[in-house]
Amino acid sequence: MIFAANLKCNHTRNSFNEYALTLEQELNADENVLVFAPASAFLEGEFKFALGAQNFYPCESGAFTGEIGKAMLDEFGIKNVLIGHSERREILGESEEFLRAKFDFAVKNNWTIVYCVGESLQVFESKETKEFLTKQLSNIDLDYKNLVIAYEPIWAIGTGKSADTKQIAEILEFLATLTHAPLLYGGSVNAKNIAEICNIDSCGGVLVGTASWDASNFLNLISTAKS
Numbered sequence: 001m002i003f004a005a006n007l008k009c010n011h012t013r014n015s016f017n018e019y020a021l022t023l024e025q026e027l028n029a030d031e032n033v034l035v036f037a038p039a040s041a042f043l044e045g046e047f048k049f050a051l052g053a054q055n056f057y058p059c060e061s062g063a064f065t066g067e068i069g070k071a072m073l074d075e076f077g078i079k080n081v082l083i084g085h086s087e088r089r090e091i092l093g094e095s096e097e098f099l100r101a102k103f104d105f106a107v108k109n110n111w112t113i114v115y116c117v118g119e120s121l122q123v124f125e126s127k128e129t130k131e132f133l134t135k136q137l138s139n140i141d142l143d144y145k146n147l148v149i150a151y152e153p154i155w156a157i158g159t160g161k162s163a164d165t166k167q168i169a170e171i172l173e174f175l176a177t178l179t180h181a182p183l184l185y186g187g188s189v190n191a192k193n194i195a196e197i198c199n200i201d202s203c204g205g206v207l208v209g210t211a212s213w214d215a216s217n218f219l220n221l222i223s224t225a226k227s
Helices: 013-026 070-075 086-090 096-108 121-125 129-137 165-175 194-198 215-226
Strands: 002-006 032-037 050-053 080-083 112-117 147-151 183-185 205-208
Touching: 002 215, 013 032, 013 215, 032 080, 050 112, 080 096, 096 112, 112 129, 121 129, 129 165, 147 165, 165 183, 165 194, 194 205, 194 215, 205 215
Parallel strands: 002 032, 002 205, 032 050, 050 080, 080 112, 112 147, 147 183, 183 205
Antiparallel strands: none
8 A cells, every 4th residue: 555645835854854754753664655745855865755756857957947857856866756746737737748758757767656647626527537537648658667646636636525435436446447557546635534545446545635744644644544
């Protein structure tokens, strides 16, 4: 079971150091925990969790103002990346073409990719979710060996409104017909629903946003999911 935390635009270097120390003290060495921290908070060293990048530009380095290249990630030993999150798509305008360029660059470097897909409320209410997700996934190589797919319905991200387990199970079972990659669910995951979500047959874990920003709360989620 994969437990991934997306800290988004939260935590300074000092506060993430405290976050990391809390996880180090409480996590078991065999836990499969991945933390996507902001680039300004990256830490060097070995941890019981894997450190991931929320964003990168598909380059070694270069004239790309404000971006993060591979050379910068290499300095911290980062080989896990998040691609396609709805906030990158919707707010920051990352196109399918650009997402494919990022994906191909990550593949070339043998990184582990957590690739996010998810539909809007309009698509969901139109009952076109499966067609929409199929189109999103047609943009990438679903046979890539280090691929993880995260299903995050946009209408459930940060809203407190999670899809119910029947809906999640239906979509994850559908995605399992398209790829052998592990499947995560994300979208208002919390202590009340995480155990039920993780018990879905096709669910390989969760990608947690807001509820992961506090290290103790994130640890509680992991414990609850396993209980």
